[in-house]
Amino acid sequence: MYSLIFHGRRLTQLQKWRHLSVSVQNVTAFSNSFSSISAADVSLRDGLKGNNFTVSYLIDSLGLAKKLSESISRKVTLVDKDNPDSVLSMLRSYGFTVTQISSIITGYPLLLTADAEKSLAPKLRFLQTRGASSFELTEIVSTVPEILGKKGEKTVSRYYDLIKEIIEADKSCGNSCHSLAEGSKQENKIRNVLVLREMGVPQKYLFSLLISDGQPVCGKEIFEESLKQVVEMGFDPTTSKFVQALKTVYRFSDKSIEEKINVYERLGLAVGDVWAMFKKCPSFLNNSEKKICQTIETLKKSGLLEDEVLSVFKKFPQCIGASEQKIANSIEPFIGLGFTRDEFVMIAKRFPQCLTLSAETVKKKIEFLVKKMNWPLKAVVSNPAVLGYSLEKRTIPRCNVIKALMSKGLIVRKLPPMSSVLVCTDEAFLDRYVRNHDDKELGTELMAIFTRGRVS
Secondary structure (H helix, E strand, O other): OHHHHHHHHHOOOOOOHHHOOOOOOOOOOOOOOOOOOOHHHHHOOOOOOOHHHHHHHHHHHHOOOHHHHHHHHOOOOOOOOHHHHHHHHHHHHOOOOHHHHHHHHHHOHHHHHOOHHHHHHHHHHHHHHOOOOHHHHHHHHHHOHHHHHOOOHHHHHHHHHHHHHHHHHHHHHOOOOOOOOOOOHHHHHHHHHHHHHHOOOOHHHHHHHHHOOOOOOOOHHHHHHHHHHHHHHOOOOOOHHHHHHHHHHHHOOHHHHHHHHHHHHHHOOOHHHHHHHHHHOHHHHHOOHHHHHHHHHHHHHOOOOHHHHHHHHHHOHHHHHOOHHHHHHHHHHHHHOOOOHHHHHHHHHHOHHHHHOOHHHHHHHHHHHHHHOOOOHHHHHHOHHHHHOOHHHHHHHHHHHHHHHHHOOOOOOOOOOHHHHHHOOHHHHHHHHOOOOOOHHHHHHHHHHHHHHOOO
8 A cells, every 4th residue: 555655645656565664643543443335225226126106206205306316216116105104204203304304315215115113113212212302313313314224222322322422522522532531442433433523524424434334444553554544645534535545445455455556567557557546436446356357358348459448447447346237238328329339439438437327327418419409429429528417407508508599590500519518617608608798688698598407
């Protein structure tokens, strides 16, 4: 890991891993167990059965936005409304507000599949018998709803107390954690979380670490050293990448990471390339040599040359962990929409994120651009980054302005280039198509069209 630290500090060619040394000062004491997101959540993401019902239910019962509901439907599948209705009814009976319930389901959608009477009610009753007020209960559970997914009264009680103390300590002493004396395992865990909080790690990341079942930071000395290394690399504590890097560095010994870097070097990547990939996606180092080689072969079968595969890795290291089936399936929507295989390869080289987009997303965006706006397929090949833009927040509002200008005869020759409309910044777009008119009323009308179309 020292070579990556060295790169983070100097951004120059690295020395050999084992010969580097780094000294870091003034890092506070840390300890004990946190973890990655529950595997149970991840395992349900690809479920398709009942997807439409799930989306409709979330919109109708909780008033969630369609896009958010679609995102949640990839994590949980509802067959009918009986069980989720029981869960929502149970939460209401314990005083949870509409906003709190929406927050709970958004953060922990698997709760909708829990047995309200046999699983949920006993935990809520147990917490009440321990003296939790209605306000305290609803505040803590809505902050970290995963606590209701824990098994056993002892476990629920332990996590509840931890979360309560962290929230109260945060309120009473702001970012300071020095008032907590060193002592029990629980106090050490609280101190660890509060020190991360003091560094600026957002509460949502702290609690996701706290309530998870695994133990990526359970050793005091190892955790301290891991944190020193991540801090020295320059990761921003306010981002999720900081937590990802912490988990990854903690998981592997220096020797293991050196071996992983050697794998990429043998494939033709420089250590500097590996560092840049690590900064983009720290968790990419979790991939085994077997998985790396499998992804290379899958991409080569898709039409990419080996050097093109390495270029894709450098641009989008997340794709290394994509399943063989997911990568293979990423080709189908493009071919089905009229792109040639060579054009798909060009898109993948320029915008490798397309390898992880769903077929539905690809189809929806390309059909809008090609069928509704009449841009040619070749425009998408030349500007594949448009596939990563939000339809609702970026593409549609801008295109609505263009259509308004065309309907008024202010764009008389042909549709402007896709890059001119979509690839530029908001300010550049507004200067080019909205603010450049002498007619102030027209400018106001176009701005209203642009703003009205944006979904927050």
